[in-house]
Amino acid sequence: xxxxxxxxxxxxxxxxxxxxxxxxxxxxxxxxxxxxxxxxxxxxxxxxxxxxxxxxxxxxxxxxxxxxxxxxxxxxxxxxxxxxxxxxxxxxxxxxxxxxxxxxxxxxxxxxxxxxxxxxxxxxxxxxxxxxxxxxxxxxxxxxxxxxxxxxxxxxxxxxxxxxxxxxxxxxxxxxxxxxxxxxxxxxxxxxxxxxxxxxxxxxxxxxxxxxxxxxxxxxxxxxxxxxxxxxxxxxxxxxxxxxxxxxxxxxxxxxxxxxxxxxxxxxxxxxxxxxxxxxxxxxxxxxxxxxxxxxxxxxxxxxxxxxxxxxxxxxxxxxxxxxxxxxxxxxxxxxxxxxxxxxxxxxxxxxxxxxxxxxxxxxxxxxxxxxxxxxx
Amino acid sequence: xxxxxxxxxxxxxxxxxxxxxxxxxxxxxxxxxxxxxxxxxxxxxxxxxxxxxxxxxxxxxxxxxxxxxxxxxxxxxxxxxxxxxxxxxxxxxxxxxxxxxxxxxxxxxxxxxxxxxxxxxxxxxxxxxxxxxxxxxxxxxxxxxxxxxxxxxxxxxxxxxxxxxxxxxxxxxxxxxxxxxxxxxxxxxxxxxxxxxxxxxxxxxxxxxxxxxxxxxxxxxxxxxxxxxxxxxxxxxxxxxxxxxxxxxxxxxxxxxxxxxxxxxxxxxxxxxxxx
Numbered sequence: 001x002x003x004x005x006x007x008x009x010x011x012x013x014x015x016x017x018x019x020x021x022x023x024x025x026x027x028x029x030x031x032x033x034x035x036x037x038x039x040x041x042x043x044x045x046x047x048x049x050x051x052x053x054x055x056x057x058x059x060x061x062x063x064x065x066x067x068x069x070x071x072x073x074x075x076x077x078x079x080x081x082x083x084x085x086x087x088x089x090x091x092x093x094x095x096x097x098x099x100x101x102x103x104x105x106x107x108x109x110x111x112x113x114x115x116x117x118x119x120x121x122x123x124x125x126x127x128x129x130x131x132x133x134x135x136x137x138x139x140x141x142x143x144x145x146x147x148x149x150x151x152x153x154x155x156x157x158x159x160x161x162x163x164x165x166x167x168x169x170x171x172x173x174x175x176x177x178x179x180x181x182x183x184x185x186x187x188x189x190x191x192x193x194x195x196x197x198x199x200x201x202x203x204x205x206x207x208x209x210x211x212x213x214x215x216x217x218x219x220x221x222x223x224x225x226x227x228x229x230x231x232x233x234x235x236x237x238x239x240x241x242x243x244x245x246x247x248x249x250x251x252x253x254x255x256x257x258x259x260x261x262x263x264x265x266x267x268x269x270x271x272x273x274x275x276x277x278x279x280x281x282x283x284x285x286x287x288x289x290x291x292x293x294x295x296x297x298x299x300x301x302x303x304x305x306x307x308x309x310x311x312x313x314x315x316x317x318x319x320x321x322x323x324x325x326x327x328x329x330x331x332x333x334x335x336x337x338x339x340x341x342x343x344x345x346x347x348x349x350x351x352x353x354x355x356x357x358x359x360x361x362x363x364x365x366x367x368x369x370x371x372x373x374x375x376x377x
Numbered sequence: 378x379x380x381x382x383x384x385x386x387x388x389x390x391x392x393x394x395x396x397x398x399x400x401x402x403x404x405x406x407x408x409x410x411x412x413x414x415x416x417x418x419x420x421x422x423x424x425x426x427x428x429x430x431x432x433x434x435x436x437x438x439x440x441x442x443x444x445x446x447x448x449x450x451x452x453x454x455x456x457x458x459x460x461x462x463x464x465x466x467x468x469x470x471x472x473x474x475x476x477x478x479x480x481x482x483x484x485x486x487x488x489x490x491x492x493x494x495x496x497x498x499x500x501x502x503x504x505x506x507x508x509x510x511x512x513x514x515x516x517x518x519x520x521x522x523x524x525x526x527x528x529x530x531x532x533x534x535x536x537x538x539x540x541x542x543x544x545x546x547x548x549x550x551x552x553x554x555x556x557x558x559x560x561x562x563x564x565x566x567x568x569x570x571x572x573x574x575x576x577x578x579x580x581x582x583x584x585x586x587x588x589x590x591x592x593x594x595x596x597x598x599x600x601x602x603x604x605x606x607x608x609x610x611x612x613x614x615x616x617x618x619x620x621x622x623x624x625x626x627x628x629x630x631x632x633x634x635x636x637x638x639x640x641x642x643x644x645x646x647x648x649x650x651x652x653x
Contacts, residue, residue: 054543077545089536093558102554103544154544 005032006068007157007190008053013062015048023048024214025062030158033188035181037201039237040211046194050160053192055079067157077106082151083160086167088143090135096122096146097131103154121153124183141172148180152187159184161193165200177203198238202226210234218351226279230354231345235277242283244317246276246344251361254344257293257315265344266361275345280322282341285309291334295319297327400617407610414607424611434596434612440507441576441592448514449571455515456522456571457564461556463523464530476527482520490517491584498585505587513585514575521574522567529563530556569627573620 008030015023023045030036038046051057052064055076064071066079082103091099097118104114122128125145135143144164151159161180165173181204184191195201201208202222210218210225210233218230229235232243246256251266256276268274288294295311302308309321311333319335327333346354402414410419428434463475482490494513495505503509533556541555557564579594586595593616600609 056539056542076539076542077547081543083540083543085536085540087534087536089534089540091537091541091555102541102546106545106547106550150540150544 006030007032007066008192009065010049010052011063011065013052013059013064015045015052015057016060022214023052023059026214026216027062028209028216028219030190030192032157032190034206035184035191035193035204037193037195037205037208038211039195039198039201039208041196041237044211045214046211047162050083050162050192050194053158054081054083054160080154080157081160082154082156083162084147084151084164086163088147088164090143090146090150092135094135095131096127096133096135096138099135099146100150100153102150107154117153118149121149124152125149140168141176144168144176148183152183152189156189158190158192161191163195164193165195166197173200180204202238210237212237216351218354228343228358229277229345230349230351231347232275235275235343235345240280240320240322242278242280242317242319244276246274248272248274248344252339254342257313257317259293261292261342262339263342263344264340264361265342267357268344268346273347275347277343277345278319278337278341280308280320281306282337283319283321283323284336285321285323285325285327286334286336288332288334291336293319293335294332295335297329297331297333300327300329302326400613403610404614404617407607407614409607412607414610424607425615427608428611428615431608434608437591437596438593440590441594444507444511444514444592445572445575448511448518448575449568452515452518452571453522453564453568456519456567457526457560459519460523460526460530460560461552463527476523479520479523482517483524487517487578487580488584491581494581495584505585506590509585509587510582510590510592513581514578517578517581518571518574521570522564525567525570526560526563529560533559569623573623576620 006029010026010028013023013026014021026049038049040046048057052059053066055071055074058072066074066081071079091102094102100118100121101114104117109117119128119131122130125148127142127145127149130142130146135146138146144167147164165176165180168176177200180191180193193201193204202225205222207219208222208225209216212233218225218234220228225234226238229238229241235241235243244256246254248268248271249255249260250270251268252263254261254263254265254274254276293313295313297309297311299310300307303322306322306324307326309323309327311319311321313319321335346357349357406414406417407424408420408422409417410421410423411417459479463472463479466472466475491513494509494516497503498505498509537555537559538551541551546554577594578592579598582592583595583598586592591599593612597609597612600606
């Protein structure tokens, strides 16, 4: 069970539309049975990766391997890859059964086999008994399930999901996140999920690939990406964050906002300029004297779960705090935080050297559960 | 508001009276005992009896329907494929160009189309008769079909085609299983339109019928020129009723389809039914 089987690999893939590069020389591999998420703003090229893998477009440069085979001359209908579309793209002239059975009919399976497989998959997405329903009369959530069933019934090696939850309302979306995750773990099929919603990505994925302007900026588990963002872009995109300019004095000591602090990062040049990230929920409000930093509160917003407090320190840096305790605008308060709450980012660091440095310098405490154990099952 | 509505309905009534008076007049006199349309002297069905005995007219009527059915069928086939072709032409300019050529045929006067067909057939040496009429009817019906089918194609969700391919369908299967069923209403509408245009047509047919073959419109025209016979009124009445029943039939089919669709929408069909 320890074999980490590579199912998809992109080798130096580049895609251009009319000389404009939408994907810049991308290389990555996907292992069998994991939940991957491509995360990025619209227009960053994440959907292009799906289209390339499904075979709807072909790469300008480089090769894509599916199950170890070059897909160059494989048309979409011959690839063991299926897609769940953002608008579901169900066939309105067919009922639920015929929609789900479509792929099997194209493969010329026998009537009994089709019936058996379709009712099994409808049960899987909890739509048993809906066979005869017309698509036009269904709700968004139900259509979503039909779309998933229609793709899954073909037993694809990789299931591609192109922002499938974006058309649902918040409550339903959260429910579907759990359901999709659970479905993926039960079936052991590789999922490649595309979204611009960072919460969705954090909640569901084994591994997240953060994209920006046609490039993969950082790859890692949700915890890695949240706790150790590689640069300002990732830190900003994944969750709220306070990013201030700082200077690395020596390993494990950083200075920002006019003071020096203990931290858990190292491997930079002495006196190197860095970006310092502290998450708003890691900052604890205290009395002004007790805090490591002092800020003057400017605004306070009630967010339901917490108050969102924004203030300014003596150096003119802005700090956002998520706190369950409230304060008042205009008050001076202190901020407390632990050394491991401080994340240091070098400017313009590549992903490889970043990973290497993290490997060497991160305090053992910040290592979470080892990857890979999860594969069994 | 109410006043406004009143004026609107009055306007509608006037328009419909204007449109239907000549037809009502014609139908009314088809039952006239006196042989003319000057004065109504008494009710009779003798013009209809005469019509039923007129075998020449019956043959022409059958020929007209034969041409209409066949030309509509062929025009629908060609027009549908043409519409799909236009839809699939990648570049916007090519699409507009093709559509432009299509629309020119629609707006150009029938007389010109008829005359040019006559020229073509004589130059090529094609014998005028059933086939020349059929060919010209197919030709002028194709643009109509294209115009009825193309919007349906454009309304279609393009992702459906991608999805079908993704699910393993070949190009042929995509056409058969996805595209055609989705544009069927457009194809049917195109067929109906082509059928009525063919029955209606006078100008083009007038140019390309030879000796020994005529359609109803041409026949009515030539009879009307010879002098008014109320048999023509009777014939027109019958044609009007046929057209009317066709429209009514089409309306009822549509209405039935709509109610069936509504019946499928189950009021108990809520999210609750899915989530346990």
